[in-house]
Amino acid sequence: MTTFVLSGHAARTAPLLSGCRFELIKLLAQWRVRLLLLACWIAPGGFVAVVGTQSSLPSDTVFGRWMHATGWSGALVILAFSCEWALPLVVSLVAGDVFAVEDRLGTWRHLMIAARSPRRIFVAKALASGSVIVLSTAGLLLSGIVGGLLSSGNRPLVGLDGHTFSPAETVARLLLAWLCVLAPTLAFAGVGLLGSVALGRSPTGLALPAVLAVALALLQLLPLPVAVRLALPSQAFVTWRGLFTDPAQVGPMIIGIVVGLVWACVATAGAYLLFLRRDFTDLANDGSGRRIVSGLLPLVAVTILSVLVIGFAGGGTGSGIGRAKIERSLETSFAHLYVLQTTELHRPAVTEEQLRAKAHCDKGGSLVADEGAGNDWRCVVSWHLPGATAVGQAIYQLDLTPDGRYVADGDGPKEVNGFFQLRAPYGDAPNPLWQFDGTVDLLATSGKG
Incomplete structure (x- = not known):
């Protein structure tokens, strides 16, 4: 210098x-x-x-x-x-x-x-x-x-x-x-x-x-x-x-x-x-x-x-997105949002544990491996209500991006995850179970606990 x-x-x-x-x-x-x-x-x-x-x-x-x-x-x-x-x-x-x-x-x-x-x-x-x-x-x-x-x-x-x-x-x-x-x-x-x-x-x-x-x-x-x-x-x-x-x-x-x-x-x-x-x-x-x-x-x-x-x-060498991870994430989101919907509709209170929500997902049919991103994921969520013998079911179409974010679009029944307005604390709002965002942890284990 x-x-x-x-x-x-x-x-x-x-x-x-x-x-x-x-x-x-x-x-x-x-x-x-x-x-x-x-x-x-x-x-x-x-x-x-x-x-x-x-x-x-x-x-x-x-x-x-x-x-x-x-x-x-x-x-x-x-x-x-x-x-x-x-x-x-x-x-x-x-x-x-x-x-x-x-x-x-x-x-x-x-x-x-x-x-x-x-x-x-x-x-x-x-x-x-x-x-x-x-x-x-x-x-x-x-x-x-x-x-x-x-x-x-x-x-x-x-x-x-x-x-x-x-x-x-x-x-x-x-x-x-x-x-x-x-x-x-x-x-x-x-x-x-x-x-x-x-x-x-x-x-x-x-x-x-x-x-x-x-x-x-x-x-x-x-x-x-x-x-x-x-x-x-x-x-x-x-x-x-x-x-x-x-x-x-x-x-x-x-x-x-x-x-x-x-x-x-x-x-x-x-x-x-x-x-x-x-x-x-x-x-x-x-x-x-x-x-x-x-x-x-x-x-x-x-x-x-x-x-x-x-x-x-x-x-890992894969995409980090598998069926078990998606099902676990969807179950959790559905249970939380079902409780929110119940509160906003002024129905009898229910907890996530009482619902026992379970999801079953499939990507593109039996000929396509159930892993990776795509807009062809179809999931069925089932749940139980306290005191009821019947099992409720709702269908979702998932659009999943490679970074793990997905959009779940309700596909029936309409009274559960269809589009309708309800009265939220901030005014009229869409049904929270109709469409919602979720995310999959790419590093999480695939097993369902």
């Missing part, structure tokens, strides 16, 4: 705290970043407040069908939307441009003279971009909560297994879910830093995190083995749903967090090493494809190693 000498005295490098403050001010001075922060702190609340007053709800989004029931559903819809679109976009606009902007403006030599330490420049820029990303994430969280509570109130939340969570439980799990998705967000931020350093003023570096997020989202739609699916850095964008079952499905979530953090560390370390080797005297630097390839290769190695470790630890 070069030492600058002025009047016979070695020049000091700029303090790290001052460098961080300087880089943060530079970021916040950009109109693009200001608009981004403003959108993160205002748009989610406005969206939830508006949608919460509409008769048509985003039922294709997890928790979307419950937005009239409680404001916490709106906050979770914002979380799901943020994982798919908002957070990758925030990372691209902030971390993907924090180094490249110096190339476009041709200010590297001035910055090096002022700071006199490439190491401190990198740390200051990484911390500043990370601070803006965390601030944007906090805005998405708080705005979604405020908008949801103002539009639909502070009522209990129905989870992905039909279990009802109190507002206090929901707050705790919602905060944990946002902490969970910080891991893949930091992973994409590390990739953004890597692209910004390696590709210079090229716009490819700016788009790299977003392109990676879209590619991984498309990959998650494929019927991947469990070990491969859990080794993806974006998996924690999905596994937070497991917090909203009782008991929580923590296995996939923990693996997703660890993988995301490892990706964040490796990508950031790669960006750091490339930055230290950079020739700042070359004003015509437009980045190098060779440098970005060398930076991405360790991430590929991390993914392969993760697949091997997860598979060796019991992650």
Whole structure:
């Protein structure tokens, strides 16, 4: 590292705290970043407040069908939307441009003279971009909560297994879910830093995190083995749903967090090493494809190693979705929601234990193996009522995605799981047994207990 000498005295490098403050001010001075922060702190609340007053709800989004029931559903819809679109976009606009902007403006030599330490420049820029990303994430969280509570109130939340969570439980799990998705967000931020350093003023570096997020989202739609699916850095964008079952499905979530953090560390370390080797005297630097390839290769190695470790630890080679798991999940959801329906119809109280709900599921007939995702799952749920000799039965069609989420659509009898309105504490609402969301733990054992 070069030492600058002025009047016979070695020049000091700029303090790290001052460098961080300087880089943060530079970021916040950009109109693009200001608009981004403003959108993160205002748009989610406005969206939830508006949608919460509409008769048509985003039922294709997890928790979307419950937005009239409680404001916490709106906050979770914002979380799901943020994982798919908002957070990758925030990372691209902030971390993907924090180094490249110096190339476009041709200010590297001035910055090096002022700071006199490439190491401190990198740390200051990484911390500043990370601070803006965390601030944007906090805005998405708080705005979604405020908008949801103002539009639909502070009522209990129905989870992905039909279990009802109190507002206090929901707050705790919602905060944990946002902490969970910080891991893949930091992973994409590390990739953004890597692209910004390696590709210079090229716009490819700016788009790299977003392109990676879209590619991984498309990959998650494929019927991947469990070990491969859990080794993806974006998996924690999905596994937070497991917090909203009782008991929580923590296995996939923990693996997703660890993988995301490892990706964040490796990508950031790669960006750091490339930055230290950079020739700042070359004003015509437009980045190098060779440098970005060398930076991405360790991430590929991390993914392969993760697949091997997860598979060796019991992650399995199959899809993680089998008939026994689906039946167990459907039984639990049906029992919880039947109790909810009984309460809202003012019928005699019944408990999940008294119902003894049992499900039998089949995928595509006798010629198709009963495993994996698809929209051809057909299930029959049977249950008992106290004092009754007859056994009740209800039919469901399941649309199951490769990540373990399913939508159960009631197919009769109409008086049990058909569409009809009933009087809920928040007003008229659809029959809770008509359509509902559920989730299968991809790492759970297949046996039915």
